[in-house]
Amino acid sequence: MKAPDAVEDLLRERAIAPIDRHFAALMSDLAPDDDPSVALAAALASAATREGHTCLDLAEHAGRDRRTPSPDAWIASLEASPLVRQATSGKPAPLVLARGRRLYLERLFELEKTVAAGVRARCAGPLEAADPHAALIDRHVPAGTAADGPRQAVKIALGGRFCCISGGPGTGKTTIVARILSVLLDAGLVSPGGIALTAPTGKAAARLQQAVRDASERPDVATLEARTIHRWLNASRWSEEPTHLLVVDEASMVDITIMGEVLATLPETARLVLLGDSMQLSSVQPGSVFADLVAAGASGPSPLHSRIVELRHNWRFDAEGGIGRLAEAIRRDDADGVIAALDDPEEPAITRRPLDGAEGFRRLAIRLTDDVYAPQVEGMTSAADEGLDPFSRFAVLCGHRRGAIGSARFNRLVEEGLRERGLARQRDGFYVGRPVIIMRNDPATGLSNGDTGIVVPAEGGARRVLFPQLRDDRGDALRLPPGRLPDHESVFAMTVHRSQGSEYRDVTVVPGGEESPILTRELLYTAVTRARHTVTIHGSEDELRAALARRTRRVSGLFDALTD
Secondary structure: OOOOHHHHHHHHOOOOOHHHHHHHHHHHHHOOOOOHHHHHHHHHHHHHHHOOOOOEEHHHHOOOOOOOOOHHHHHHHHHHOOOEEEOOOOOOOOEEEEOOOEEEEHHHHHHHHHHHHHHHHHOOOOOOOOHHHHHHHHHHOOOOOHHHHHHHHHHHHHHOOEEEEEEOOOOOHHHHHHHHHHHHHHOOOOOHHHEEEEEOOHHHHHHHHHHHHHHOOOHHHHOOOEEEHHHHHHHHOOOOOOOOEEEEOOHHHOOHHHHHHHHHHOOOOOEEEEEEOOOOOOOOOOOOHHHHHHHHHOOOOOHHHHOEEEEOOOOOOOOOOHHHHHHHHHHOOOHHHHHHHHOOOOOOOEEEEOOOHHHHHHHHHHHHHHHHHHHHHHHOOOOOOOOOOHHHOEEEEEOEOOOOOEHHHHHHHHHHHHHHOOOOOOOOOOOOOOEEEEOOOEOOOOEOOOOEEEEEEOHHHOEEEEEEEEEOOOOOEEEEOHHHOOOEEEOOEEEHHHHOOOOEEEEEEEOOOOOOOOOOHHHHHHHHOOEEEEEEEEOOHHHHHHHHHOOOOOOOOHHHHHHO
């Protein structure tokens, strides 16, 4: 199969990937009489999905260089092609043209339509009045609690089938979940067996479960188990008892595909409560569903207008303190405020330090090996206590995974340092103290992509991998033989994307260069808000200003579909 010359040029320039080129070539084979610009648009639409967009904005690419035609000519070619259908047409076609400027792969167009229709259906009709349950609301959420955000959330969850709660870390989102569950149970609107607590990753699910248990005043709420969304989807296919209430935490990490599956699986009469932070990074896969929902809710014409709650009061750290002050400055796009907070000598909780490129990154890895990792590994010479989770106290978060200032190189440097100190043998893949992160979901063990564990000693000189935040069938911290682990890596450092849904006492952030397109305001905000106590950023002022000036933008039609 041969693709048009313009597509081959893009592949040579690494502007697209081989799979995008193959898709364009297939389109050319299916419609050999088409204008070559149709196959070019197909390649660019395919590439856009790998960048997190659900569609291609033709206006952004049309006429940009000699390869792309003018907007009118390009759209005319697409409208004349048998490979393209209009959004209002029901005939099958691999590409969909919507609103005259957005080009979708058909699968993503249908998913976006499913999500929009599912949300609209759950928001149809006015909220039921909460007056009959006023006493229950007063009992579980007293009036005057943090500007009444929690009460508003409970009333929305009580009176309708859709509730979206947005707020930064420490604003009490998971505490509100316990209140919602208690009110709905007391009102007889749900049963414990019909409640599903979920999150995108195993670690986030474990945190949700613990937070609900800590905040609950009811035994039947305290015993609820949280699962990953994938496990809930799989279980729903076989469960005899339907879900009456689905809670999804860390919803900003949920892509358009998973949200489409959730809305298609959840019974129409069930309540759906989404919790997240619209300022955080969006999912790695296509879509920015949660951010689009919150933005639509802020728009008057949207049916979501009365279903969104934004929490502002922070219970974790003082808004005037270091991390709170820094996070709020990032949220406001206040570059001067960010620099002033980091450089304030009276604020020891947040610090900015220079990083001299790749060599400075190497020295940072060596210093942290000496100060943090080697002592921790060396101290783990006996069987681990049940509550052991030393690496949850400190995290290095990198903007990049690969490259000279990426998490993969940091992990190699630390392990080289441990071997030099005799704490890790060259061929010992499971030395005691090694932290690991799971790279894919594994139904056989129940492990999920993103779960983290630590290699610990076991009886008879054996080794086990302890997952402190996960539980086995007896309710104990999960321990597995190393040979049972699915794909995994060492994780002395991780990317900021990987850190979503996690929380650490102290965080070191390495953004990774002012020219990097990955370095955005959302990435910086997500990294900073992983910490409870201290944040140290290794980067220049120019680097931070560049990040604050660069926004994560996902091209999508979901906002329009929810506001028209």
